[in-house]
Amino acid sequence: MEIYGEHLGDQICKIPILHNGLDDYRIWFHNPLGLYSTNSAYSWLSLKHVGFGPHQFLWRLTWKLQTLPKIKIFCWHLGHDILPTYKKIFGIRRDINSTCPRYGIEKETLLHVMKNCPKAWAVLVYGGFNNNLIEGSYYRCVDWIEDMARTLDKKAFSDFITEEAKVTWERAATLSQDFRIFNLFEKPMLPKLVVEKVWKKPGQGVVKINFNTTANGRKMSFGLVARDHDGFVLGGRAGVMDKNVQAEWAELHALEESISFAWTKNWLKLEFESDCVSLVNWLNRTKADFSTMGHRIQEILKLLDPFSNVSFVWALRCCNKAADYLCNWAIVNNCTKDFNMDYPLEIHDIILRDAIN
Template sequence: MGYGPHRFFWRALWRLDTLPKIRVFTWQVGHEILPTNGKIANIRPGFNKGCPRCGAETETLLHALRDCPTSREVLSIGGWSSSFISKSYDHCIDWLEDLMRVLDKRAMADLMTILWNCWNNRNNFIFRGKEEKAQLIWERASNLSKEFRICNMLNEPLISQNIGKKKWVKPPKGFIKINFDAAVGENRIGYGTVIRDEEGFVIGGGGGFKEGRLSVEEAECVAFKESINVARKLQISEHVLFETDNAGLVNRFNNLDNDVTIIGARIKECTAAFTIFKSAILSWTERSCNNVAHLICKEMLRETKSCFFDMDYPSEIHDAVT
């Protein structure tokens, strides 16, 4: 035994999804350093090497964990087929390594939890004269595995919480990107916009507030209109890509021909101003990609103020951009 012929076993055992003490137990099993009667008899002449539970001639570790009638019954209750527990091996590590080649990480962790409980049951018999029924041993091992998974959330959730946030993306070559957003308060709204070139450099932006009770879509229309005004003030006339994180506004923009609502009319007023650009597109983006415009509109709403800036923009905008 050692790190040569069983290197895959030693590498795999520390990746088991189980309690640290059961990983250590697996390591001890691999080295066969647990004090079975056969092990003790090798270093203490005259010591009875037989199995204290079933009377087998020699209690090896493989016998204690797998072949002793109580241990075998526990494994059978756990659903382990005879093909897993009947093949002959010289050492316990050979048996476990073969199982690692056919079992996944979770199943192997469950098996080692069962064997750990079997070993504890064997010790209880020797030192306390008490041996539990196989069904109880298996249930204790099963509950331990389930509780460990619940506490450590080993099962992946249906919707992962580790979704990476997307970042703002530079516009296509020859385009200017204009991000805008609106924040709705109880009796006023705030709006904000930031304009960047194809290299991602900020060339201007601004924001403000408007008194009154407006819906989210109405507020987004105001932000859309004001972003066009900021672009006009900066004398931007290139190809322009507008971005918002409001999907409803983009859907209305894409179906303007069939939209006869007041919101639709306001969007049409905005598109009428597109004549100052070579071309203009409105598209949706995620909130994480629109964070600078969102920062501006929230500040305008909170401070009830207006602002306009060119390439010499405020430090808080610089921090958000970088």
């Protein structure tokens, strides 16, 4: 009784025992074939924890409808009252009027939009819906929808939900105009955080070197380009090596090539920029790192002693296009090349765009 409960335990005790009957065996009730599976056990535990809820008929009918998945999801939103009505928006922004813009007396709740609004009422009457469904008093919209599902057949209920989805989509489009959300012709009321996604010029007298790497089979290529505070190209290097290493080690090799290139040009103030966030974090780390990568970084940092000022910064990949293109250029041409101001024409548009911005 303690395991199965009073009702189920009583039913078990009433099972007749036959001496010549079949041998007892265990079956898993929650699987139609009677076989236990981990998946069915998790499903059973989830249902036991969450429960079917008071509207299980509506949910079962909804997921069995022969309609688009987005219509089923809309019905789920409808049942959980998470559609954009003025009453919902008023809970977020107190300066918004929560009354129905068409009727002007009652608050625009989901039940009001779907049933109680005079315009919605007229549509339901014209559609020939049951008077009990139209005139009945409901506290929540989901209760009305479930009664609607019990009264209509599957095809009629599917058509009803599809039509309501169209109405709600038109309502959302109206809200987009009212609140200027994602409206390109109006200033947004909820401004998006603007992130500047352009290559940034270095300070006066500083040379910025962007570097990057890419891999193609067992080969890796690197590219670096150096520019001054006006965005003019001072030089660069692109090359290919027969190495098959992880991304951080490849970026580290590109950094070493960048330092070597800067040393040949006698530049003193440098800013190294990469889109590899892990490498930049390693380079800016102040604590001792006893890993293999940390030891190699310490060796490379010693090469910076001849320079007076050095910094390492991270940039978005879209801000490192020149170095990225040089990597691909080196792979295609299978060569290693240094250049000064006569950089490859393939990166001219990128350099010009970065300089203008």
